[in-house]
Amino acid sequence: MNLVRTFIAVDIDDNNVLSKLAEVRDYLVGTKADLKPVATENIHVTLRFIGEIPMTKVQEICDALTNTLKFKPFTIKIEGLGVFPNIRRPRVIWAGVSRGTEELVKLHDIIEKTLRSLGIPPVREKFVPHITLARVKSSKNLQSLIKAIEQFMNTEFGELVVDKVKVKRSILTRSGPIYNDICVIKAVE
Template sequence: MPRLFTALEIPRNAAMSLSLLRGGLPGARWIDVENYHITLRFIGDVDGRTADEIVDRLDRIDRPEFSLSLNGIGSFGSKKPHSIWAGVTPAPEMYALQGEIERICQRIGLPPDPRKFTPHVTLARLKQSRLEDVVHYLSGRGDFQTVPFITPRFVLLSSRESVGGGPYLTEEVFPLHENRSVANFAARALQPEKSMV
């Protein structure tokens, strides 16, 4: 069975903005644009019966869609950086969804996720990148941000690669129900500001 994880997808316009951050860092292996995502819960290798039970439980989640935006970039691994990421503006609905998925996984018998949930989009894996090169790369791109976007669903992805970074396969899709106030907020955010004349 492939390695499974739940995630939020990155819409095309935000993914294109992220793709402009590629390059300019020696030793970086950049993630393909179509593989950008926000991991909610890494599940790992499970047998077919457990995978079916996970899908059945995730299918019962009843939560509203919500608005997100990507904001700022950074690296994991302070003295020996191993990846570059884009940050995610905190959204209470995202944390609530992630918490429910975590509880479902534990009820099924999976061990608790040992890592604290830190929402991000991995942009590159680093292999022998020098710390000063990473600092220089990050220093010129700290003001990165995208316009808000709606997350209408979350997905169960699988990875058959042992290295990480894709390609990922969408195994199941779980819609979130429409939230009119979020849709109105996103529509307002996309409108150009009226000039003060």
């Protein structure tokens, strides 16, 4: 059986926002902390990670979401830097969404309901809209990393219009994941 590592996301396709996010990510990498940075072309807001599922199920998801995911274009503002789980032991470094979070949560809820109707179990953790910039692999140079994160905590990265949601495939390679769009659900004008 052909399994596909699948997730649903909003791409950050505004070049100004993307370059600001990449600039901060590169600055964090410059601290020489043990980071696994997200490649610029892979920067996105994950609405739902699904995992490895058969391609036939992926097609079912695309068909179902085309019917259930009806939304008007809306603006999100990318602002602030944060970490999961906390600043003393950062594992994930992310940029926050300060405007448009309600709309993203609504999309997530519709996706969740749709997936459940297709037999995909719900996620346990609360959905927090964010953009992962890097993962922290060890505590090497942690203090300089924390200082750098604190420096960018209130950074404004800009705004962009969300007018499509993508079901994506993630192919894991040694040099990092490669993402391909499987289907695109466009906003209704």
